[in-house]
């Protein structure tokens with residue numbers, strides 16, 4: 001149980017002071033990133049090793065935030081995503097609660113842990129080898145100096161990676177719940193006005209003004225209303241919402257409560273996608289803690305407000321990200337979208353007025369209520385205010401999670417923050433907005449990342465997934481990839497979406513398989529229009545976008561597949577045939593041993609051969625051969 | 633909550649389902665959490681259990697079937713003991729996950745078009761983006777995420793699992 005309950009705002013303020021004092025007294029804070037990327041890189045093992053090593057070396061660590069009895073006053077914690085996923089596991093060591101003086105280690109392994117404890121923690125020495133080095137060999141001691149972080153502006157991700165997400169006191173210590181306190185001191189109408197003035201638009205893809213949506217629902221007179229948080233984040237290549245749910249869950253709960261106050265709801269639901277078990281756990285823990293501290297339940301902060309939140313796990317259906325499908329899924333039905341109106345604000349969950357917002361939208365709310373609409377508007381550009389998180393992935397040096405003011409140039413994200421294209425390759429395109437979005441070609445990469453400008457180049461900001469593609473990416477293959485996705489995720493309700501995407505996929509597959517014919521491009525264009533016109537929800541309406549945008553900028557690549565029977569990027573395997581050049585082959589059998597399907601045979605010291613019937617064209621042999629004897 | 637009920641023991645099934653109904657409720661919105669519990673316990677949704685869920689919740693079997701076939705996480709067919717999920721997010725696609733899937737299917741001896749090996753030791757599935765894009769291509773083997781996977785690495789991982797099974 002919590003050591004005390006927060007009954008009134010003064011309790012919140014005194015707890016904040018107490019946490020600040022406890023953190024200020026910490027001689028060293030060790031923060032290990034345990035976001036999804038770092039976990040996959042072994043952060044879990046590093047955490048255990050760290051604990052063991054600190055004990056072994058007799059370093060006295062705090063058993064709790066308020067544990068003052070330890071002489072070394074060292075605190076180690078896990079955090080949510082720290083951003084630079086590509087270089088994980090990330091470890092931050094901050095002396096005297098001052099991250100400006102901190103040391104940032106990357107790619108930390110279990111074998112490094114003893115050395116870190118002995119040298120850095122016990123003696124303040126920096127281990128050069130574990131620092132981040134950029135492409136020019138410059139190394140950085142503190143993450144704040146790394147270009148990747150320098151160009152970012154943290155608002156929703158500010159706490160993520162800096163606090164223990166499973167300790168509500170740490171969130172309160174950095175001003176958490178003061179935004180809610182401000183809201184409760186004013187009126188619902190004032191809260192809505194602040195939200196409207198801030199110009200915040202929904203971060204879930206639609207970009208609808210949040211204040212306006214809340215106002216619709218506030219006007220409904222029903223006694224029961226709901227607040228729903230959309231944590232379905234289905235776009236492939238996007239993981240921002242996961243990071244916020246996992247690393248800063250209290251900010252979402254606080255945002256939902258402010259929304260509840262504004263519209264007059266006493267119950268909230270968070271729908272989390274099934275693929276995010278850590279986010280579910282973290283949110284569950286956060287809800288429990290908020291209840292214990294009295295920040296969920298009856299009479300929150302002495303205001304008389306009542307609010308509770310439940311979690312609903314998804315079961316693996318992309319279309320459930322669509323708001324009406326999501327509500328149907330919470331109700332235990334097949335997640336199929338329905339026509340609007342009625343809008344959820346009028347008739348939503350269990351038929352009651354409901355507002356539904358995205359995770360990142362809610363994470364912005366406490367900051368707006370704490371600092372005001374004007375401060376929020378200091379970031380961004382006309383029509384797109386505030387910051388936006390993006391996940392940058394694909395053929396890029398620094399894959400990871402970032403937050404920048406809206407209106408930042410895409411090229412700055414790719415080159416300055418992302419460190420450029422992998423292996424110094426040439427940029428071909430950046431895919432933005434997932435299956436509803438499009439491919440922005442390299443010569444348009446200076447586009448400003450705001451709602452209108454991105455739309456003008458044929459893509460959408462969407463939820464914020466940026467997938468960087470080099471010259472090795474085939475644009476027809478990319479279009480096929482997204483069509484495969486939407487085709488299999490179509491719920492089947494609208495004929496055009498169900499059948500039209502299937503036909504489009506067939507044509508794209510045919511083109512990639514080298515069986516493209518004259519007229520295919522025109523048929524694709526015709527179908528694209530039909531699918532878009534004949535679908536109820538945005539899944540179908542936007543499904544043709546990846547095809548249309550690649551046709552707009554890379555039509556010649558389609559034509560090369562169809563008429564010249566060539567894949568200019570060399571990606572489509574139908575046009576490839578691997579063979580061994582006998583003169584170059586030394587008969588070492590390395591390729592034969594690596595071939596996953598046993599398609600290579602031969603006698604040692606004599607040229608080997610590839611059985612093209614068995615070959616799956618994976619390219620492992622070519623990558624293995626030291627003599628350049630395999631080509632296609 | 634775990635139960636040792638075998639699928640041919642009606643009493644055991646009844647008791648197990650009733651424990652689920654007690655925990656999650658018998659309303660329509662309890663259905664997905666109940667099915668999720670069954671799926672994670674058995675790795676699929678056995679027919680006997682669905683019949684019992686229908687009986688105890690009064691939700692028509694046709695509706696349960698509708699839900700069970702709509703969501704990707706539910707399966708009506710038994711899955712392999714070891715689950716290999718190859719991420720098919722955009723980043724993993726761009727970073728070439730295809731050879732990994734092919735190698736995994738091959739090493740697991742999974743017949744063409746199927747996802748589970750005949751000995752039910754392995755299932756190999758392509759799954760939607762796992763959100764570990766920084767480590768593309770990514771694969772989840774029995775719940776643990778592996779990054780920067782190559783056909784070699786997946787082959788070695790699967791062989792290790794097989795050795796353990798045979799030991």
Ligand SMILES: Cc1cc2nc3c(=O)[nH]c(=O)nc-3n(C[C@H](O)[C@H](O)[C@H](O)COP(=O)(O)O)c2cc1C
Pocket residue numbers: 201202203204205206207208210230231232233234235318319320321322323324356357358359361362463537538539
């Ligand atoms: C097919 C489809 C998938 C969607 N997926 C998501 C999603 O994963 N997360 C999300 O927040 N919104 C998603 N949306 C948008 C929601 O319908 C809705 O607009 C959004 O949750 C509203 O919140 P916002 O105003 O804060 O953005 C999706 C829409 C469609 C049509």
